[in-house]
Amino acid sequence: MKIKKIVDEIKLESKDKDIMRFISTHPDEDHIHGLKYLDDKINIKNFYCVSNEATKSEETEDFKHYCNLRDNKSKAFYIYKGCIRCWLNNDNEKRYGSSRIEILWPIIDNEDYKNELLNAKNGKSPNNISPIIKYSLENGVTALWFGDLENTFMEKIKNLIELPKADIIFAPHHGRHSGKIPSEWMKNMDPKIVVIGEAPSEKINYLSNYNTITQNTAGNILFDCSMGIVDVYVSNKNYSVNFLQNKGKVDKYGSKYIGTFKV
Template sequence: MSVVKSFAVGAGDMCYIRHGSDNFTIIDCDLSDENADRIIDELRRASADKGVSRFISTHPDEDHFGGIHLLDDAMPILNFYVVKNQAIKDVETESFTRYCQLRDSEKAFHIYKGCSRKWMNDKDDERGSAGINVLWPDLSNAYFKEAMASCNAGESYNNVSAVIRYSIKDGPSFLWLGDLETEFMESISDSINLPKTTVVFAAHHGRNSGKIPNSWLEKLDPQIIVIGEAPSRHLNYYTGYKTITQNMAGDITMHCEGNKVHFYSSNLNYWHKGLK
């Protein structure tokens, strides 16, 4: 059984996948003195019996790599998956310094549209595939090149976000969009392949600024959209789609069995009228 978990970390993102194969994946992090011990303890337990662990960084923004030095000190990151960049910051936090060290080290694997790697999406006799595919970025795309220039100049980082898809054979699928902005998503709509996906994590923590455009939603046809913990006044609630908001649900744990996803909320008072 595969398990996907999205932590409620405030206005940031952090997920992990405990794969059905011998793989464990962390996607982004936003650790603080208040949550680091609890989350790292869980990550240790969840990954203890897995032979391969990887960290995927969607983009170089503090709310997506915050506290990465705490994670790396407690659970050394050996495989750091990152969109190649030379992002700079006016203020270099301890987290950003560690991010740059990992980004520029031999531990880094540069991700891009259609890339392959053992055992991310390539299996062998030793172990199976993790089922992870990178749908974006297309390094030759003019809009992406413009976004990367802005990132490397220290101006804006959102639109260099990778689009990551995890799928289980004959089972559910999940999609992460980082902090892509609506206008950028619309501009690349014809340049990205978007298969139907069961659970989609809304871009930019569910903010209006990252509303997934209809041109994407029609292709993805998600059964659930997970909306992050941005302030309620900034959220888009995706009328016409089933949603789970982490402001209300807290940590969301998804157990994948067969073609079903069982949802668990850390808020014992949370319920969802649209789910059995």
């Protein structure tokens, strides 16, 4: 059972440490499937999402569980542009260092965003309530996630936020044409690698001007990030790319090493 294998790996890798934070971009089933099973096994202590009242005409077990976590005052923390929280992106007196996670969107008083919240509340697609999330490692990688933001919505907000240079970006809406990132944002980010998610091939924007790794063929992707470099591993043992440096690393994590890039 694939879900059991994934959760067992999470439990194994975290056996000597606590997993304190679960971040949800939006409550579509392909982004929350298995949430209840995961929570039952690891006990999610902090649930991060945008403040919303999304509904569904047909509620799955995982959507109901999402709503329970979302509305749980002791577990939920609502994210928005510039939000600050100890250990997320702010040091405190008990612990030096943070997870270096920054929220670049949403601006919660933006009218277009509020309209998308209303659409989600009325049972329409919650894609455009997705946040933009930045992770950075000191003297290392910068990565950006966009959830399932759609091109039409990003075009509306593109002048409201300035995106930083990024080494890795995860293409919105699984890399579909409908999630095409505005050219102004792509120019600013100038990513070294774009990860294209699992979407039907005929709907994918393959971004021929950028180095890409496509999950449809690569399978699971693991970025092993350290100071100045990132080692890349994939689950498909036959997958390869020509834009990474071969540093002779051994396969691990049950995956194939396909190369390294500098950041």
